[in-house]
Amino acid sequence: MTTAPERALPATRPPLLDLAARLRGRLLLPGGDRFTTRTAALPLPPLAVVEAATAEDVVAAVRFAGRHGLELAVQATGLGATPCSESTLLVATAGLDECTVHEEGWARVGAGVRWQRVLDEAGAHGLAALAGSSPAAGVVGQTLGGGLGPVARTYGLASDRVRAFEVVTGDGVLRRVTPTEHPDLFWGLRGGRGALGVVTAVEFDLLAVDELYAGALEFDGADAATVLHRWASWSAGLPRQATTSIALLRSAGERVVAVRFAWVGDADAGAAVLAPLRECAVPLHDGVRVRPYADMGQIHRVSAPPGPVSEAQLLLDALPPATIEVLLAVAGPAAASPQLLVELRQLGGAIARFPERASAFSHRDGAFSLVAVGPADDGAAEHAAGLLAALAPWSSGRGLATFGREEHPGALARVYDPATLRRLAGLAAHYDPHRILAGARGLHG
Structure with missing residues (x-):
């Protein structure tokens, strides 16, 4: 398990109530029951938790973190042990629960949606999604890691079926990312895990399999x-x-x-x-x-x-x-x-x-x-x-982005080939100029 690196606390306590006023969702502070439940599995609690209700809430959180020198980490569908510290603003995206299956053969889902919901709704139309091994897992998180599922030898990876992402990058901009819109991010988000931004929604092709x-x-x-x-x-x-x-x-x-x-x-x-x-x-x-x-x-x-x-x-x-x-x-x-x-x-x-x-x-x-x-x-x-x-x-000592939780440079060097790692590091430096994203720690060296 990784632990958060030392990051200097802001000289002045960030005005968290100002952030709360900008949100449609909720801001959870230490001492509250909901904060305690949300952060129970974390080795160290964060400074605060943003329970995002919209993509704009994520934008507000990222910009706030950048302005005040905080690190930003993401907790998607579960209570996973995202490395945090008292200088971390944690964004919980479980409330981004849009799930729309189109009969023409594609779906759009929010960052809070789990695979089983997509499987059930697609199945009602005679369609199928390239879910991972555990349908209780989140769609976005698994797709960012490639998405290696139980029928992968036949149909490939979930990330190979992506049409578009909506992502808030480390500079606080909400972008729609497709093969023709920000193609560099489209390349990097498919397999780059959480290094290049906070994905709020993903669109992907479905299969005609029942x-x-x-x-x-x-x-x-x-x-x-x-x-x-x-x-x-x-x-x-x-x-x-x-x-x-x-x-x-x-x-x-x-x-x-x-x-x-x-x-x-x-x-x-x-x-x-x-x-x-x-x-x-x-x-x-x-x-x-x-x-x-x-x-x-x-x-x-x-x-x-x-x-x-x-x-x-x-x-x-x-x-x-x-x-x-x-x-x-x-x-x-x-x-x-x-x-x-x-x-x-x-x-x-x-x-x-x-x-x-x-x-x-x-x-x-x-x-x-x-x-x-x-x-x-x-x-x-x-x-x-x-x-x-x-x-x-x-073995040649390599690994897959699908597995493992470590983000230090040595671990990333096993998961990515050198050219891919250099390109991801360049994208992280460009789209996260303040180095606030926890998922990009290893890329910054």
Whole structure:
């Protein structure tokens, strides 16, 4: 988890009541119950919280922060642990909840909208959105990180489908960003995470898909070696119609290995492709079936872990048997691993396809992504560092913008190639002249 760098407090306390008078939403100050609830998960509380009701509220907050030497951080749909300090103005965008699905095949949503709402409303029209693995997550946040979902090998990334953003940049200007309007920002926002501004709304294309053959196979942890080795060899021959991942899970003291599978097309053909996994051991749960696309949350069956977490990631270039043995030795059921989840996702397919419009999302050529998530206070970060070091022989040390929370320069150098990182840093310097955006810390060096 990252911590906020030292930033000098303003010499004179900022006139927060002046900011409150400019807002349609609410300004929360320390001492109030709502402020306490809103900031409970943060390592350090901010100076104040702006609960934005409109994009103009975000403009007011950004300009106020710039005038008074404050840092500005964003809290989108949840209560995530955004790094803050007493010199941070926190903007909560959950109130920007516009969600409009157009029958012609596109949608416009606000920064406070979660994927499940879009899936449900699009599904009513026989349409689908490229949601992430957890439909409870926010649309904007995941799209800014690229958006790697359960059907990504077939359809690519959520960020590849974006038509337009509305964003308040660090200079306090609300801009509409498209391939032809501010094309530099259009490039950088797709994959650049929160470095270039506060996105208030996004517009994106939908898919004409109404159902999938998809779900999860869950096996007892005792079968982890058999299932992992079979998955590694089986996934090597998958066509682009299939997207899959495998995870070692710890829940209620039990160790489980879960195979996630999504197939676009004929269900019988999908069942034939999945058969080698179904037959390798007796599943505790078999949830792979034909289901409405809007039910895609049942593929990964994930929920947000309680409390703060550590998250580590690594791109793997290959997955030979030796890699599986190392993974099992360090994080398998017999290893007493503190991780709640250790996941491998197969990449390739449409993920690796260079999109029509280039973006800041880097390392599309990775073969597999590995992610480890554990409790922040249970030694999980140290264990994850050891896991990544053990797997280093099969990796070039890179990661994806989709995963990870660290924003320091070293972490960003793993997530972006050098040319992309230089370009993002240049954009951040241009659009955030006062360096107020917390999401751009690492780009400023």
